[in-house]
Amino acid sequence: MEKIVLDGVDLALDEVDKGEVYQKVSSILAGQSRVVSSILIDGVEMDPQAFVATEGGSVVEFVSMEIGDLVVQSLLSAEKYIPKLRKGVVDVADLLEQEKIDEAMALSVQAMEGLDWVLSAVSRCASLLGCSGKEKAFAGFEKARGELEAIMESIVGSFEAGKTFKPALVLREEVPPLLDKVSDAVSYLRSQAGGRKH
Numbered sequence: 186m187e188k189i190v191l192d193g194v195d196l197a198l199d200e201v202d203k204g205e206v207y208q209k210v211s212s213i214l215a216g217q218s219r220v221v222s223s224i225l226i227d228g229v230e231m232d233p234q235a236f237v238a239t240e241g242g243s244v245v246e247f248v249s250m251e252i253g254d255l256v257v258q259s260l261l262s263a264e265k266y267i268p269k270l271r272k273g274v275v276d277v278a279d280l281l282e283q284e285k286i287d288e289a290m291a292l293s294v295q296a297m298e299g300l301d302w303v304l305s306a307v308s309r310c311a312s313l314l315g316c317s318g319k320e321k322a323f324a325g326f327e328k329a330r331g332e333l334e335a336i337m338e339s340i341v342g343s344f345e346a347g348k349t350f351k352p353a354l355v356l357r358e359e360v361p362p363l364l365d366k367v368s369d370a371v372s373y374l375r376s377q378a379g380g381r382k383h
Contacts, residue, residue, distance in 0.1 A: 187243040196247075204237045206245070214249050222250040253378060256310045260375045263306050267368050270299045274360045281353035290344055297337050303367060304330050310374050326370035329363045336360060 186203075189196045191210060200206045207221070214220055223230055226242035236245075250258075273296040280289035307326060316323050336359060340352045 186245050188245070190244065190246045192247070192249055203239065207233055207237060210247050217249075218252050219249040220252055220255055221247055222255065223248045252313055256313050256378050257375070259306045259310050260371055260378065263303050263310075264368070264371050264375070266299065266303060267364055267371070270296060270303060271361055271364050273299065274356050274364070278353040278356040281349040281356070284349065286344075286349060289349070293340065293344070297341075300333060300337065304333065307367060307370055307374065310378075311370075314374060314377050316374060316377060323370055323373055325366045329366035329370075333360065333363050333367075336363075 186201075186206070189198055189206065189210075191213070196210070198206060198209055200209050207224075211221060221233065224233065224236045225231075225246040225248075226236065226239055227244055231239065273292060277289050277293045277296055280286075280292060308330070311317070311323065311326070336355055340355065343349070343352045
């Protein structure tokens with residue numbers, strides 16, 4: 186790397202290893218209540234894992250954003266995604282009831298990945314905002330998260346055992362109310378995001 190740029194300003198670092206460079210830039214930004222929002226090597230955007238694994242490259246540009254803005258952006262994405270996730274879960278139940286097992290399994294993998302992303306995003310945002318399960322308005326999320334994770338694990342087990350009736354029932358009856366609790370947590374965190382920007 187011949188040149189390292191952070192938010193349009195040249196940065197002189199002793200670190201040479203890309204992993205160390207990323208950690209150093211992240212550390213600098215943390216002191217300013219900011220985080221890395223994008224990385225470009227020679228004009229090509231990539232995520233942190235790809236950046237660390239990439240060989241070569243002469244100009245590395247880091248772009249940052251305020252933690253509060255990242256939280257709001259993540260919560261808006263989660264809020265928009267939850268209705269799609271709810272539909273996906275019900276669609277899996279429909280496919281199971283129609284005995285379209287292969288299609289149900291394929292869609293359930295997508296739903297589980299989406300659910301994992303939503304739960305992780307909400308947890309990260311809560312952590313960044315300093316919220317915990319001890320806050321009454323947010324307490325339901327932690328419980329719902331645990332229940333959703335247990336349900337998804339049991340559904341995988343049911344699929345492996347060739348059972349379809351119970352997973353269909355659970356996906357249709359138990360998961361949507363838990364997603365409502367996750368949605369409530371997102372709304373609560375959005376209300377807190379304005380007042381708790383670091």
